[in-house]
Amino acid sequence: MKRFSLVLGLVLALSLPAAESETLAQRTLRQITESQRALFEDAVKQGDKLDEESFRVQLQRLSHSYERFLQDNPNHAEAYASYGYLLRKVDMRKQAAAMLLKSNQLDPNIPLVKNQIGNLLAEDGRPLDAFPYFMAAIKLMPKEPLYHYQVGTLLHEARDEFLKSGEWTRPALDQAMHGAFKTAAELAPDRFEFGYRYGESFYDLAEPQWDEALAVWAALEEKAETGLERQTLRLHAANVLFKQAKPDRANLLLATVTEPELQGQKQKLIAPPAETEKK
Secondary structure (H helix, E strand, O other): OOOOOHHHHHHHOOOOOOOOOOHHHHHHHHHHHEEEEEEHHHHHHHHHHHHHHHHHHHHHHHHHHHHHHHHHOOOOOOHHHHHHHHHHHOOOOOHHHHHHHHHHHHOOHHHHHHHHHHHHHHHHOOOOHHHHHHHHHHHHHHHHHHHHHHHHHHHHOOOOHHOOOOOHHHHHHHHHHHHHHHHHHHHHOOOOHHHHHHHHHHHHHHOOOOOHHHHHHHHHHEEEEOOOHHHHHHHHHHHHHHHHHHHHHHHHHHOOOHHHHHHHHHHHOOOOOOHHHHH
């Protein structure tokens, strides 16, 4: 579940604010997390030009800083959380899981820790075990759109496993998955990708509400920043209209799709003449 930009966002979430009354331990951990944040920020800026050896050396220094800190502060939940997150990003999954579980044991009220444990379990092919951790993160921080988005993604990608467990029915799973994407889109209306995935989730439903889907694609088109984005959204709207047996309206929309990159998708949607005549 996620790319470097998301990595940076979560590193920022782990950063600790300075305070006049902070203890020596708090100040030390804040300095470590600030170094971690700066390292990832710089890595994002460098992109393909990243000096991998230098990056590795700095990661090693960070790791040593965390280990020294935890030797002196063995019950510091935030430190275990931050270190566990770092270890996960360098693919030391077993060690990362141990740190995150220790953090969760020391303080069960850190939503980011719940979310990261859920991520590890999901990536290890254990979606049923991951689900409670994602839901616990949502309970602790209900207005974080990413957590809802991840629940929707988990339910969609592991649908068969959830259904085979006997604990879920198809209607219940559809409602939970679709609702999670909807909530993510509503909590972050500026995140185009969340709104887009919400629109796509109508296709995943056994009984989709096509009128609602059409409204979602229309609303997204108003937010689109490029002609290519707008025409992509019109393709979705046309697809919905075909599913509603409204080929005339669908073809009117398709006539406005002129971007060369979209012509292949456009041709796949055009209703065959015989089918159009029947409807």
